[in-house]
Amino acid sequence: MAAPNTARSRSHRVAGGRVPGSCVGPSTSARAASLLRKADELLSGAAGADVPGERFRLSYLAALRGAGAVVAAAELRGFHQPKRRPATRNAWVMMMRADDTFAGWADYFADRSAARAAVEAGVQRVVDAEDASRFYDEVGRFLHDVENYLSAESGTGPRM
Numbered sequence: 001m002a003a004p005n006t007a008r009s010r011s012h013r014v015a016g017g018r019v020p021g022s023c024v025g026p027s028t029s030a031r032a033a034s035l036l037r038k039a040d041e042l043l044s045g046a047a048g049a050d051v052p053g054e055r056f057r058l059s060y061l062a063a064l065r066g067a068g069a070v071v072a073a074a075e076l077r078g079f080h081q082p083k084r085r086p087a088t089r090n091a092w093v094m095m096m097r098a099d100d101t102f103a104g105w106a107d108y109f110a111d112r113s114a115a116r117a118a119v120e121a122g123v124q125r126v127v128d129a130e131d132a133s134r135f136y137d138e139v140g141r142f143l144h145d146v147e148n149y150l151s152a153e154s155g156t157g158p159r160m
Contacts (some may be wrong), residue, residue, distance in 0.1 A: 032072040032150055039065035039143055043136070052132035053072070053119040059139040060116045062107050066139075066146040067095040067102075073150055074098035101151070104141050 032141040039062040046058035071094050090095060092113075112135065118126040127135070 010075070012133055016069040029072050029076040029150075032069040032076070035065045035072060036143070036146060036150065039063070039069065039146070043139060043143065046139075048066050052127050052129045053124070055132040056127045056135055057116060057119045059063065059136045062143055063139045064091050066143045067091040067106075070148050070149060071098045072093045090103070101149075102145070105145065108138065109142075 017120035043060050046055045051053035092106040093109040096103045
């Protein structure tokens with residue numbers, strides 16, 4: 001028997017007031033649930049990051065996993081990338097194509113891709129502490145929306 005996933009068994013709340021893993025039901029895509037768990041872990045890591053750039057980077061990675069969860073859930077419902085368009089590897093485009101209700105989030109995160117690349121390249125002062133904290137909070141809200149999306153998929157209903 002596998003050990004309980006501590007990221008899911010903790011009762012603490014992360015950004016956006018979410019309790020990690022509180023709404024993924026038994027019929028949710030295993031891949032989508034796994035990606036959301038990883039997003040929770042990354043966002044928890046971001047909460048403890050002292051350096052603004054690292055907090056931003058971990059938050060961005062959490063958002064990427066959230067986008068992956070949306071795409072995985074949509075694939076379970078029969079969504080496939082259109083054949084007439086070349087397949088894209090851009091997570092934000094894939095998420096928007098999978099479910100256009102996430103278009104606003106896709107635009108928001110795509111607009112921050114250059115900052116993420118700069119942070120990963122080691123450029124200092126790309127984001128300050130306030131920007132990193134604001135971004136962390138927005139990622140928490142996004143993951144809450146993803147969690148609600150997965151809840152609707154599994155029939156467990158949205159969590160507040």
